[in-house]
Amino acid sequence: MAKMWAGVTDGKTDSLADDFNSSISFDKCLYAQDIKGSMAHAAMLASQGIISREECDAITEGLRGILEDLKSGALQFDMSCEDIHMFVEQVLTERIGDTGKKLHTARSRNDQVALDMRLYLMDETDEIAGLVKALCAAITDKAEQHKESIMPGYTHLQRAQPVSFGHSLMAYSMMLLRDLGRLADTKKRTNVSPIGSCALAGTTYDTDRKMEAELLGFESIALNSMDGVSDRDFCLELLSALAILMMHLSRLSEELVLWSSWEFRFIRLSDAFTTGSSIMPQKKNPDMAELIRGKTGRVYGDLMALLTTLKGLPLAYNKDMQEDKEAVFDAVDTVKMCLKVAAPMIASMTVLTDNMKKAAQEGFINATDLADYLVKKGMPFRSAYKISGEIVAHCMKNGLVLETLALDEYKQFSGLFEEDLYEDIDLKNCMEKRISEGGTSVASVEKQIKFVRASIND
Numbered sequence: 001m002a003k004m005w006a007g008v009t010d011g012k013t014d015s016l017a018d019d020f021n022s023s024i025s026f027d028k029c030l031y032a033q034d035i036k037g038s039m040a041h042a043a044m045l046a047s048q049g050i051i052s053r054e055e056c057d058a059i060t061e062g063l064r065g066i067l068e069d070l071k072s073g074a075l076q077f078d079m080s081c082e083d084i085h086m087f088v089e090q091v092l093t094e095r096i097g098d099t100g101k102k103l104h105t106a107r108s109r110n111d112q113v114a115l116d117m118r119l120y121l122m123d124e125t126d127e128i129a130g131l132v133k134a135l136c137a138a139i140t141d142k143a144e145q146h147k148e149s150i151m152p153g154y155t156h157l158q159r160a161q162p163v164s165f166g167h168s169l170m171a172y173s174m175m176l177l178r179d180l181g182r183l184a185d186t187k188k189r190t191n192v193s194p195i196g197s198c199a200l201a202g203t204t205y206d207t208d209r210k211m212e213a214e215l216l217g218f219e220s221i222a223l224n225s226m227d228g229v230s231d232r233d234f235c236l237e238l239l240s241a242l243a244i245l246m247m248h249l250s251r252l253s254e255e256l257v258l259w260s261s262w263e264f265r266f267i268r269l270s271d272a273f274t275t276g277s278s279i280m281p282q283k284k285n286p287d288m289a290e291l292i293r294g295k296t297g298r299v300y301g302d303l304m305a306l307l308t309t310l311k312g313l314p315l316a317y318n319k320d321m322q323e324d325k326e327a328v329f330d331a332v333d334t335v336k337m338c339l340k341v342a343a344p345m346i347a348s349m350t351v352l353t354d355n356m357k358k359a360a361q362e363g364f365i366n367a368t369d370l371a372d373y374l375v376k377k378g379m380p381f382r383s384a385y386k387i388s389g390e391i392v393a394h395c396m397k398n399g400l401v402l403e404t405l406a407l408d409e410y411k412q413f414s415g416l417f418e419e420d421l422y423e424d425i426d427l428k429n430c431m432e433k434r435i436s437e438g439g440t441s442v443a444s445v446e447k448q449i450k451f452v453r454a455s456i457n458d
């Protein structure tokens with residue numbers, strides 16, 4: 001069959017070229033947005049007197065039928081169509097006759113595809129934001145349960161200072177809040193209607209771009225038609241927001257993998273989110289966390305692929321841009337799946353607080369507090385730091401910890417030490433004393449929880 005676009009060419013392409021050119025296998029997911037856009041276009045054309053009211057009604061009814069039939073499965077996608085736009089127009093014309101051919105007046109697939117992508121990504125951005133909020137809520141709930149559970153906080157993966165497990169989890173809630181901010185910000189710039197830019201130069205018809213944009217719920221219209229059809233920044237912005245989001249999920253996943261290892265044993269992931277080994281009966285593998293970590297690379301790849309595709313393109317539309325879809329769809333689907341798995345995985349994990357506490361008791365993570373004690377008694381911090389280091393070395397040599405070193409031994413290092421030092425190096429007190437804004441004290445963690453909950457519920 002000759003192509004709908006057969007004009008100067010006979011439209012009889014090689015079948016290999018057809019397959020190569022075709023995007024319907026992946027852009028079919030844009031059908032609802034494509035039909036919504038076409039309905040608004042018909043309404044605008046009628047309101048401007050470019051088509052008649054009756055023609056508009058016939059087109060709208062026809063489109064509504066196609067939408068319903070695609071949803072119900074009564075209508076199948078025709079894979080021999082070049083893309084979703086051609087498919088919808090072809091079915092419309094089959095169903096309502098020549099009037100269907102009027103729909104594409106004052107429009108091009110170039111502005112149509114840009115419109116569909118924007119509509120689609122705005123919907124997906126909302127869905128992803130909802131899933132980020134659900135994960136953030138799950139993490140924050142867990143944090144609340146563990147705002148008093150002591151664990152060693154790490155720097156360089158070396159035990160550093162005592163923190164609560166809740167405080168550590170809340171760090172991830174804060175990251176997710178920023179991800180939400182980035183998604184909202186991206187959506188602002190996606191919320192611009194390209195339709196009416198036509199092929200690249202605008203149109204001679206007396207169209208009303210603002211009306212069409214309003215019908216579709218857009219806040220504004222693209223102010224330059226060449227930019228309108230060739231701007232894919234909104235795809236890149238979403239991809240980079242998703243890449244950063246995945247980086248956060250990956251770091252969290254890495255911690256889950258570490259924490260659930262025999263070396264740490266800080267948490268136990270529920271059986272529902274782990275797998276066994278086919279050969280080693282004792283194994284409980286954190287596959288879901290590892291996969292989230294692994295799929296992060298894939299989303300980075302989607303971002304890099306589209307950046308690279310776009311970098312050398314002259315204005316305006318080029319077919320290269322069809323490559324935006326698989327990258328964006330893959331990233332969106334991947335991120336949604338990861339978020340859906342992460343939330344119940346966190347909610348269902350068991351926190352092994354005794355093991356965390358035991359780990360906190362080893363490793364001299366209260367050494368900073370020992371130095372701070374001497375500072376409190378009047379010693380300059382640098383000297384206090386040095387003496388505390390010597391005490392730690394002495395304890396290590398003699399198999400002691402700071403809590404078990406006797407007072408008279410402490411006095412050998414400095415006459416400033418008194419009985420009250422034990423109070424200051426008690427792990428729970430060390431945590432509780434960190435009352436600075438954003439610190440690990442219970443009050444501070446409670447404040448963080450309140451802030452995060454208010455942010456995700458507004």
Ligand code: ARG
Nearest residue numbers: 023027083109110113321322
């Ligand atoms: N399938 C195309 C895409 O995804 C639609 C736009 C095609 N426009 C054109 N002039 N060939 O980019």
